[in-house]
Amino acid sequence: MQLIHDGRFIRDEWTRTTVERTLSRGSESGVEIEADIQMDELCHLAQHAALLVIRFPSATDGRGFSLARALRDAGFRGELRASGPLIADQYDFLLRSGFDSVEIPEALALRQSEGYWHSAMRGLGRTYQARGADRTTTA
């Protein structure tokens, strides 16, 4: 998988542990979750994790956007990573939903080069949802 952060392809500092769906970086722990997770389980996992990886089974399955927003609304301050066959055109939505990073399959990264992700980031600065003074922006 190729990790993207701030519009750049970067190396992943997190590694998968032997325990299913868990990752670690030094003493920190991370959890990978599916899109159909229940809210209370999500909040429980969020309490102890420094990283939450939210799986997108397909690019058109938008549940991950709501999970990210709900987590940010609940005060989660750790790293949120979207994982799946996502394309650069979705980067803006992902960032504005509260994700910090995106992880995509290698094969997709060959076609969706770093340049696209970077320009997608600069692209749509203007959004209606960010207009309000008291509305939370999550970029």
Next chain:
Amino acid sequence: MYRYDEFDDKFVRERVAQFRGQVQRRLDGLLTEEEFKPLRLMNGLYLQLHAYMIRVAIPYGVLSARQMRALANIADRFDRGYGHFTTRQNIQFNWPKLVDVPDLLDALADVEMHAIQTSGNCIRNITSDPLAGVAADEIEDPRPTAELLRQWSSLHPEFSYLPRKFKIAVTGSSTDRAAVYFHDVGLRIVRSDSGTVGYQVIVGGGQGRTPVIGVILREFLPKGELLGYLEALMRVYNLHGRRDNKYKARIKILVKALGVDAFRSQVDAAYAAAPRHSGEFERAELARITTHFEMPKLSVFDDEHRAGPATGVLDVRFQRWSNHNTSAHKVDGYCAVTVTLKRIGGEPGDASSSAMRTLATMADEYSQSELRVTHEQNIVLPYVAECRLYALWRELQSAGLGDGNHGLITDIIACPGLDYCALATARAIPVAQAIATRFAEPQEQEDIGSLSVKISGCINACGHHHVGHIGILGLEKAGQEYYQITLGGDATETAAIGERAGPGFSATEIVPAIERVVGQYRQQRNRDESFLETYRRVGIKPFKESLYATDT
């Protein structure tokens, strides 16, 4: 009407630039069709039976004369000289080329228009009452709310990949001309007991394969809470709407599966969990937006000038047009005029580029340069002085746009059907043409009175046949088109889904079948009763007997 500020303009331009890049990457093979398809759908570009089709957004149906002229130019430059006004207050062009679409979108951006979110699994065009802001029975103009929702829903990061499309309608009158009971979310502007204006929230209505009348989710939602509450509602839908079956993915299915009380609990929980906003932003935005929708300065005419020219009175065709095609207005001495795009034998809702230019000119001369697109595929001129009606009508007549058939049997709604649409099972337009031709005689139309015929070319019901007084659904059996009739549908606040009359009719049998339905109505009716009133009194039985009686 709403005028783009610098923000809106840059937003749309950036979108066009982005799509131009996406088209180029698609043409260069850097995006597969699977990746490109949701992107082109988000820009309103479909692949239909014979060609691409682009659906241009006309937010809550409001158009300026300048925009109408631009649509005419686009029809000539990028299409085949005509456009189709839809049952959701949009316009469609049937023959654009993918390579031309970025330039087409730039031409739209020049007049503050776009095709964003008219397709795809996102929040679609916010629709409203075509008489918004002018209707005499209005509690409050729904357009500022519709505009607020349009901005809120534009490229919303959380709600751009929903289980399915999402349609919201707003009405500001007790008479519902926006079909709020047949949308995913319908909003009625209401007054609380203390006189405060707020929203009644209706959820889970819709047509399509499983027509459902929406249920009231919240009796009164105060202003300032609308966006927060809707976000909670959308979040519940986005997380729990079905994604395994395209035909069971609308919110109406979720509401039915959970039951409205359980659904309401989930929405309330999501609303409580979200950060509470003061409502200041929403109220301030509404106030800012409302300044764009003030009633224009309309001239006041003294009694002498109000009477109108005497010659107008003697023309029977003018009288007919004046009776059917005008609506009561907030401002004394004014009315809203409906121009029907239902020429006998023509294509319902279609307008040639020259007709569009005529409409734009009429709007400039008679209606403060403003027009509305209706759910019935017609056009409204919202600010016409009564004393100028005859002059307006004369000009419309000479352009072939003066037919006084609004609300009558020839004012038929028909989807594009199998003549254009990749989803269709049968043609709808020829059926509309045949019925209109059969009942073309003005006296007969007058005698039949108010009767809405709505025709869909497949079970997706884009012709809204479920809510037609007479609905016709086009299907296919053994390689032949055949047509099922439903009766008694109603899109207004007395919402009803039409009842199926029985087995379908072939293309040659359908018009005689409609004749029998109309004949039965005339037989059964009490004095001055409309078709719908008679139907509600006598039920479907006499109509069934008339339709399926075998000759003795």
Next chain:
Amino acid sequence: MSAIFPMRSESPGRNFVPQVLTANSLREGHVVFLDALAGWSSCLRDALVARDEAAVQGLTIVLENGASAVVEPYLVAVLRQADGSWRPAAMRERRRVQGPSIGSEKSAVCWSGRAA
């Protein structure tokens, strides 16, 4: 470019219906058919008709590999007419070839020449 579909001597099964491969032009959107030289033509009469299973296999390979100039390719069953021409079996597919039955498009247009 030589024909790319294998020739077979067995006759097709009793229920076999000949197929053509259709799609829409990516750039312009109009209806096209795969022709005998593996190009895309706007006219049904130019379409390569797969008259046995092996030939249909050949069409399926093109469909699955995706041809870059077209979108949404799919197979259409065709029936031979008395005059030797081929016509789609399904009503919907016939309508798609003929164009709209109403309005100014009424006369069925069959563009000559190849799609881009």
